[in-house]
Every structure is written in C-alpha cells, then in structure tokens.
Amino acid sequence: MSVTYIDAIREAQEKLLRDDPRVFLYGQDIATFGGAFKATKGLADAFPGRVFDAPISEDAMIGMAVGAAIEGLRPIVEMQFADFSSIAFNQIVNQAATHYYRTGVPIPLTVRLPSGGTPGSGPFHSPSMDGIYAQYPGLIVLTPATVSDAYHMLIDGVALDDPVIYCEHKFLYRWLKSKSINGDHLPIGQARITRPGKHATVVAYSAMVHEAVRAADRLASDGWEIEVVDLRSVKPLDIDTVLASVARTGRLLAVGEAFPWGGVTAEVISRVTEEGFHLLDAPPLRLNAHDTPVPYHPKLWAAHRPTPESICEALRKLLSF
Amino acid sequence: MSVTYIDAIREAQEKLLRDDPRVFLYGQDIATFGGAFKATKGLADAFPGRVFDAPISEDAMIGMAVGAAIEGLRPIVEMQFADFSSIAFNQIVNQAATHYYRTGVPIPLTVRLPSGGTPGSGPFHSPSMDGIYAQYPGLIVLTPATVSDAYHMLIDGVALDDPVIYCEHKFLYRWLKSKSINGDHLPIGQARITRPGKHATVVAYSAMVHEAVRAADRLASDGWEIEVVDLRSVKPLDIDTVLASVARTGRLLAVGEAFPWGGVTAEVISRVTEEGFHLLDAPPLRLNAHDTPVPYHPKLWAAHRPTPESICEALRKLLSF
Amino acid sequence: MPADSDTQPFASGWTIDRDFLRSTFRSMLSARILENKLSSLYKAGKIVGGVYLGKGQEAVSATLGTALKQGTDIFAPLIRDQAGRTAFGEPLIDCTRTYLGAVTGPMRGRDGNIHRGRPKDGMPAMISHLGAQLPLVAGMLFARRLKGQLPGVVGATCVGDGATSTGAFHEGLNFAAVEHLPLVVIVANNQFAYSTPNNRQFACSDLVDRARGYGITGYSVDGTDLLACANVIGEAVHRARLGAGPQLIVANLLRLSGHGEHDDGSYVPDSLRSGHHGRDCIEVAMRQLVENHIATIEEILTWQDETADAVQRAVAQAQQEPLPDPYRESWTALSTSFPTVPNTHPALA
Amino acid sequence: MPADSDTQPFASGWTIDRDFLRSTFRSMLSARILENKLSSLYKAGKIVGGVYLGKGQEAVSATLGTALKQGTDIFAPLIRDQAGRTAFGEPLIDCTRTYLGAVTGPMRGRDGNIHRGRPKDGMPAMISHLGAQLPLVAGMLFARRLKGQLPGVVGATCVGDGATSTGAFHEGLNFAAVEHLPLVVIVANNQFAYSTPNNRQFACSDLVDRARGYGITGYSVDGTDLLACANVIGEAVHRARLGAGPQLIVANLLRLSGHGEHDDGSYVPDSLRSGHHGRDCIEVAMRQLVENHIATIEEILTWQDETADAVQRAVAQAQQEPLPDPYRESWTALSTSFPTVPNTHPALA
Ligand SMILES: Cc1ncc(C[n+]2csc(CCOP(=O)(O)OP(=O)(O)O)c2C)c(N)n1
Ligand SMILES: Cc1ncc(C[n+]2csc(CCOP(=O)(O)OP(=O)(O)O)c2C)c(N)n1
C-alpha cells in the first residue's frame, strides 16, 4: 500500500471536512467529477452540501470565499490550474490579503493552486506562482514537497486564521509515493533538512527538493556531502534553518522552478547574505527556470527548469570556489 | 519655467502621438477629462480619434490593446492606479507577456501604472507593482526617477517592440520639477550613477532615488561619500553598472518602496553576491517597505516606506562593518 | 438547507409605512449634513487623501439602508452610501474617525474615508476595486446558508453605472443567480463614471436589461424620488427576503457633486443638471413628506438641527482622538504569529 | 473613420448557396477525420499533454469559418474549432505540427495543441484562459478602424457555455458593444463546461438573453443542424460586415466526446446523448446535403477519402520533422535585445 501526493491532498480534505464543520470546498468540477486531478474524488458524495461546483468565475470564486471566511467558515478553493488564479488576482492580493490589516477580521481561506510544470502542459498550465503571492503582505505561501507535508500542511494551513496559498506540485501528484501519510510533522514556518551534508547547502522547495536530492546523490559518488534544505513554506521563510545549514557548509545554492527574476531564490540569497555573510565561503548561487514562458514540448520543458544535471553543474561550480 | 514629472509624461505622449501614427492612448477618463492625474490633458482635442475613454474594464482594456498591437499599432494604456492592473493581470502576464515567445509576433504595448504611495492614498492606491511584473518573462519594467527619464523612457519604451510596464511614481508627479525635460538621455537598460561616491553604494529606483540622495547628503556632513545608483529599469536590470559601483565602494545597500519579500532589492542583492561576491567588504543590506498593506494615515504611510532617516541608519550600519 | 422558492416575481405584500419614510429621510438629511461638513474639512486641509460624496443619491442609499435590518442583514456600501450607512446603523463617529484617521476608528488609520466597515457586524469594508464587493456579499450569504442561517436574511450592495462594466460585477451577479441567493444589487446610474458618460460605458438602452441575462428580477426606479425608491427598493428587499433570489435595481439620478471633492464635475452638461435627474432628492423628499403629512416642516427643521449637532460632535470627538503612531504600529498583516523555529539539523537533534 | 450604422437588425440579404454548404461540410468532415486521428495518436502516446476535440460542434464551427474571409477577417478559434480553422484556411499541417510539437509548426514546440494560431494572418493563438480572446479580437477590430481598414471586416470568436461566466467575456463583449465593432461571438452551448452542467453555470433561461443587456443582436440556433447554422451564423456574420455591430449567437448542441481525450464524459446523462442535442451534426448535414441535392453520397465518400489521405500525409510529415532542441532554443521571451551597457561611472567617463 502506498499513498501518492494527490492522495494525501484528498485525504487531508476528507479529514478537514470530517473534523471541522466550518470547512467547505469550492472549485470548478470538484463535486461529482472529483476535480480535474481527482483531489476531491468522492468527497461531494461523502459530505453532501459541503462540496460545490463553481462557475468559470475565478474572481467571484475568491470573492465569495472571502465573504464566507468573514462569516467564520473555512473555504478551501481549488483553482483548476494555478495560472487561473491570475484572474482572481485582485480578490487574492487586494481583498483577502489586506483584510486583517485593514479591519482586524482575519480571512481563513485556503486557495489550492495546482502548480508547476509537467511534460506537455505548456505556458498556461505550468507556472509556479509562489514568488508572486509571497510578495504580498497578508498571505501565507506553502509549497509542500513530500506526501506527508502535502497532507499535514494542508490541514495545518486550513487551521491558520490567515489566507493560505497552498501550492501543490502537479508533477508530484502521482509520481510521488510514500509508504505512509505520516512523516515527521513539522509546524508551518519550519524548514526541513531533507538530506544532511557538510560541503554545501542546497535550498529548494516543492518538486525541486527531489531534483536537488538526486543531484546530491550523484555528487555523493564523488565524495561530496550535500545538504538539502526543503523550505516547505516560502512565506514565512525559515531563514534560521537555512542559516544554520550554511553555517555548517559555508556554501549555498538556491534552486527554484519559478522564473528567474526575483522570487524565492532571490529572497533566500539576500536574507542569507544579509544575516549570514560571514558564514559564506563562496558566492551564493541561484538556479531557476529560464526567463521564458514554460514551453509545451517535453524536451524544451525538461531543459527549462533546473534538472539534476544543471544542479550538479551549479554545485560543482560552487564547490570549486 | 520648470517642468514637472507629470508634465514630462504628458509631453512624451504628445510627442509620440505627433510623431508616430501607430500610437494611440486608451484609459479611463483620459480623453476630455485628461486623466485622473491630467497626464493626457488636452491630447484628445489635439489628436482627434487617437485618445479614448475606456469602460471600467481593466481586463478588456489590456486584452484589446494586445489585439491592437498584433495589428501593428502601439497602444499606451493608462491604468487609473497601478493597483487596478491586478484586474488585468491575466491579460498582462499571460496574454501580452507570452505572445512573442509563443507566436513570434511581438506586442508593442505600453501600460502606464501610476504607482507608489502618497499621503492618504491608502492600501489600494499606493503599491508599487514593479517586482510583480518583473518576475514574468516577456515584460520590460521601467521605473523612471527623474523628469527627463519620465520623458525619454516613455518615448523609448513605446519604441520597443515588447510589452512595457511603465511605473510612474505618483509622489513625483508634481513634486519633482526640473529646469528642462532634456537630461542625459541614457538608453533603456542602463542604470545611472546619480551621485558619485566611494564609501558605499545605494541602489535605488523611482521615488527612492531621491530619498537615497537625501540620505547621502546627510551623511556627507560626516565625511561619508555615498554613491547612488538609479536602476531606471528594473527589468532589464543593469547589474554591470551596479557591480562597477560596488567594485569601487565595497558596500551595497538596496532600497525599494515595494513590499519586503522578494522584489527588486532581492534581485539586485542576489545578482551582486553571485557575480561580485569578492567585491563586497560587508554584508549587502536591503531596505524595503514594511510587510503590511500601505496604510492610509500619512503618519503611518511615512514610516511604512524607507525614509532618509532609515536609509541613513542602514548606511551607518553598512559603513560600520 | 431549505430549498429557496423560484425566481418568478410575485406580490410580496410590501407596503411602506410612515415610520419607514421618516426614518429614511432622517438618514438622508444626516448624510447630507455630514458630507457637507466632510467637504469643508477636506477643503480646509483637515482630511488627507480624498472625500467622496453621495449628494443626490441619498434617497436610493437611505432607502436601502432602512429596508435592511442591522444585526441580521448584510450591507456592503460603496462610494456614495453615507445615507445608507447611517440608515443601516453605522454611527457617525465611525465616519469621522475614519476620515480623520483616528486610531479609535474601525480602520485605526490603516484605511480611510469610504473604505471602512465592520465586517463582523454585517457591513464589509469596501476595497477600491469596483465590483469586488458583489461576490463577497454573495459569499457571506452563501455561508449563512451553509450555517443554516439564511432564511429571512438579505445581503445588499450598491455599485455605479461604471462598475457594471467590471468582470467582478458579472461574475458576482452570475454566481448569486446560480446559487439563488438573496442578494440585492442597486446600480446607481448617475450618468457618469468619474468623467465618463454612459455612452462610453455601455450600449444597452437600460442597464436593467441585464437582469434577464442573469435570470433575476430587474427594476428601474427614479432615484430622485423617495416614494418611488421606497416602493421599488423596499419591494426588492422584501422579495429577496422571501426567497425570490437576486434582485437588480437600476436607479436613475445624477451625482450632485464632483467625483470626489477634488473634482468640480464640470464635464456634466448643464442640460443634465437642470433636467429631471438633476433634482435634489432631499428637496423632493421633503416636499413628499410634507405634502403627504408624513412630517411637518417644523419636525424637519428640528431633525436638521439635531443632525447638525450630532455631526459637529462626531467631528469634534474624532479630532481630539489619538492618531496612529508608527512606533506603536504592529506592522504585521497576519493574525498568525509564527514562532522562530529551533534548529532542526539532524546531526544536532 | 466612417460612422457605423445603428444596431437595429435589418434584412441583410444573406442567402446560402450550394458552394457554401459543400465547402462547410468538407471542413466538418476534415475536422472529424483529423480529430479521430489525433485521438488515436494521443491514446498511442504520440501526443503529450492533451487532445481536445470538437466532435458534435463541427457544423457551428465550420459555418463560421466558411462565412469568414481569410486575409480580410479575423478568427480566434477556441478549444473545439478544428472545423472552423480548416474552413478559415488553416492548413492541416499547422495542426499536426503543433500537436506533435514539431519545430516547423507555427508554435515551434513552444506551445501545443489548440493553443496555436497565426496572428498576423488574422488567426490569433488562444491562451488557455477562457474569455480572454474576446477583447483581443475586439482590439484587432478597433485597430483596423484606426487604420481606416474596418469597413467590410468581421472578427469572430467562439466560446463555450462555461466561458460566458468569465469576467473577460463580459468586459470584452461590453467593450465591443460600446465601440460598435463587427464582432461575432458564438457561444457553443454544449450543456457542460468540463463536467459542470448549465444549471451550475448560469440561471437565465437562455444565454441569448444576455444580448439585450449589451445592446447587441442575439440569435439562437440548433447547432446540430447545418442548414440552420448556415442561415443564422451566415446572417450574423453578414450583418456584422454591413456595420450592425456585435452579434451574439448561442448554438445549442452536445459535445460528442469527453472534455479532452483523457475524459470519458461519463457525467453526461444518456437522456441527453440520445436526445436532439445528441444528434451527430455530420450525419444530419450529410442527410441535408443529399436530400437537397447539394452533394451526392459518392461525392461525400470521395471527400472522405481525400481528407483521410490529407490527414495521413499531414501526420506523417509532422512526425518526420525536427523537434525543438533545447540547445538551439534561444530562451528569450523578448524580441528586443538589450546590449550590455558600458560603465557609466562619472569618474571614469
Ligand atoms: C476596477 C476599478 N477601476 C478603476 C477604478 C477607479 N475609479 C474609482 S471610482 C471610478 C468611477 C466609478 O463610476 P461609477 O461606478 O459609475 O460610480 P460613481 O462614482 O458614478 O458613483 C473609477 C473609474 C476603481 N475604483 N476600480
Ligand atoms: C478562466 C479559466 N478557468 C478555468 C479553465 C479550465 N477549463 C478549461 S476548459 C474548461 C471548461 C470550458 O467549458 P465551456 O466554456 O463550456 O467550453 P467546452 O469545453 O464545453 O467547449 C475549463 C473549466 C480555463 N481554461 N480558463
């Protein structure tokens, strides 16, 4: 018996619906159909009147969920793909994110964003919007990389009183399997040392954690011990764990699947250089996707984002300083 | 006779309409009324059939402008306030920005964003969205800080074949005056050394350039010579000029008015640490706005963004390493 | 969750009584006097940012506010709804504190002017983005249904003619229609959106023609006529309360001020100002009240004095109160506080 | 810039001729055969991502494509418009190259499947976000007007029932109405948006009821009936060309496939499938052509063979062609290239 990442997301929602009467699910095709990725399969049947199909109105979907959150409910809204949240952008960044600061009334809304690339998904079904939403005050941005995190962080995220952007990686949906849904259950806001090491630190999140681990495995045969830190949440960002790791390794590579300007890797590096400059034995490096839309063709797609090869290459450069 | 920053924007549009029959202006209340900030005053009269009032439909405004750009025209779209572009977000980042990569047909569209805070403008009429748009491949993001740049960069931006996000700072509109509209006319993509110095480099853009210069002036009385670099465009980012400055000063402070997570200051610092680590004699520092919506009250607003005082404080810290 | 009845219009049994009209009129008067004061404060430089008035729109707004029940219903006011706010029960002091930025106000200086509310008391605080409150109110109603608290509840919001062009308006209204929610939307068609006239905003002959496309009931009303407003808006609210689904009311009138107090509204042609839409609804209402023996001139003058006093007091009080202090400001946009985390390195664990 | 005539419907003088129907039908047939092939390729794992078919919608789509003039008009196809694309003149090879990701195709492997187009030839390449092409086509028409090239031009796009719920649809159609642009919008109401039925999408009795709210002409048509489509869609295009402003056509039909080829569409009830909407428009059209002596069975069989050949060739050719090579990819999203700048330090200048 194994559990996939998408199973974990489904299980978490099932548990939330079971345990918390304030929770309801809202999204396109999520009721009878169970969602484009089947993340809500069977839940409409199991929880009548708690799972609703939405019209193709992303802006209204979030607007309505903010209203429901004001009323004390805990909506979980599924965007069919992360990109479609661009249509709900105003409601997310201006309505939901500012509400607590302005009125003192928090908005316990969770937006599920099926994120990241898969072969053949193309420019509009692949981007990672973590670094966009994290720029806005008032949002929490979660980026689970493991089956257990997918489960626990969704449950913990829904329990938070603030709006949560839950970035679930589509590539991990069925590819990532685990024996059990229960891993070490860290709190939101805490990074994880996924793989201990001593020669360099790779900070990654979401699907890139697995590519980083692969790269680290390869370099291990050359005797390099690479530490991989999984950020888990990109806002809040657990810079302490990153700094502690850099303190041990003296070298930092930040890897992300998002576009290369700004974003998580820039935030990590500028925080580390500001707070831990003296810890660095070499220039901190960054590796992101190319600065183009995510291409459709699998060959282009595979080269658009960081790969174990390109991570190894960056690490070798880092280690050679 | 003096020219204000908003005069320069108006003059630039007048010149563009005069010289290039492909240019037209589109936006809410920009025709007879001349725009909420009067950036298009008199232009509808002077150029009949070239300046149009739009319905309150930001998404359609950009969608239509992309269509017009496909047809070879050069629309300049005024958003009434930068924040309202959140409603056009999909058309900007998914339609306009991806078009050239996908189809080979460039989109010479300019979106004017009245950006940044002024006292009493509050959460929805103050944000700076430069760091949001710069994350997207396919967009050029300009942030003029001077009267002459406001003029030349709008003209040069409209001449580019790619979509340009032109961030004009509302605080500078009438506050910033210049003897002449013609300053040194640098090309887009090149930063400017606004104030030469040798002890530290402050990288800033838009309204923050002036706050940085003020801070530098104050520290001058203590004998510190602070170099101020005005990025002018945040994408492309002229890291060479920044590196050359850091090579001379050994110290870097990046200042921005946007929210503190990610954004321009993070991009600058991570590019400098990656490419010029050895140039740094001290940890590079960052100064941004607070991580909350931009507050309404002038007292809160003034403290929300970097000030000459907070820049001085950061510089003293930087110089003390 | 009770099934709502069908969307067909029906005789709702709505009637207006004396008290309704008297109360509505008092709110109209109160708004006018308060807003005149706000305008002076703005012109004297005591209010920073902007001041946005509802002059000429008081009959529409106050009728809606009076027809709604504070404590039960939801009212999301927009730019020109001072009268509706007062009628719904918002204390004057919330307004003056917010405009003056007092830290004691509901927005604590963090947001200003018309961007105020008390969401937990059924009055959401508008964001600037037009149309955005529509789905939000619909969502509040949706939540009430899920909580089993919908029967007898109405949610309402106002927008302008310009706001009907937003995608948010469309998506929100369509959502409310699909869910058959008791949402009342008033479009105050004051002929202009800022400076933009109706003919650059829409091409239908009457915005009420939109109702059918959503499968909801639509009404037109003369927004300068209190009795007409009381009839039509009252009826619409009543029907929504009885389960007839979303109601769209288009009120025709004119803004008797600039867009904000920085604007002289000189783009409004004199012919419009001197025409029917340009009537001052307060004068019309006063005449209606007196002629129909609902109130006497003397009573009205007393109300006027009482309100003027109340406004003075609300301004004076707010002006004495503390302003926000950046050094005491928490500078956090989250209600959650994340503890700094312990070192998690396995080797150190 | 010529003033367009008013929005009133008028007798446009549109008549269908034999050639129109024959040509439309050939495009329908071609689309069906091509799409069957695409489906097999997908199921065989030769196409990555997804395959989205227009089965059951060919009459509507092809009629529109035939009524438009390539080289003059604008056509922005959506998900289910293979037939319209072919009718408008898109070569089969553009389709197969794009689905197979060949670098020779119009999207050069950078985008795939239905996200293809040749914007400079009047066929914009759709983005995924539903509704987004509406304002874009309107903008192309707006530009034609500014260039003095609008008279006689039509711009058209198709959307589904689900896409009518988007803000983009509303804003785009309203803009086109305000500008009185010759925009033809077909809503292919195939009863479902992915799995979501009409009653979760809108509450009006017929989507055509929306037309009046925009002040534009609306039509309903049986989308399974080629003759009806030719009449109504032809008329609408013709009227738009003559200056009657935006035209909204709601075509009622059923999607005869899943949402994409990964989906079996099992949520569509049998009663719908076996009802009138479930008729296969190709069978209906074939009968109509034969019964009205517009084409013979023999001709149709020949067309079928010719198309099957053409499809085979287009697939075979695309399969032989080079795929994109990440090492040759330019990896730039801008057409501008910014030179690296010289050092600008004043001390060094
Ligand atoms: C989405 C959006 N775009 C632009 C604006 C700027 N703006 C504020 S009020 C206004 C005019 C509103 O007109 P209308 O809806 O008719 O209301 P009125 O002011 O006439 O009451 C505009 C354009 C805004 N607030 N929201
Ligand atoms: C704005 C937006 N939201 C969600 C989607 C995901 N999506 C793709 S097709 C589809 C259903 C479309 O339904 P409809 O408009 O009726 O067209 P049909 O597929 O039935 O032809 C959805 C929800 C999208 N493409 N765009």
Ligand SMILES: [Mg+2]
């Ligand atoms: Mg108005």
Ligand SMILES: [Mg+2]
């Ligand atoms: Mg459909």
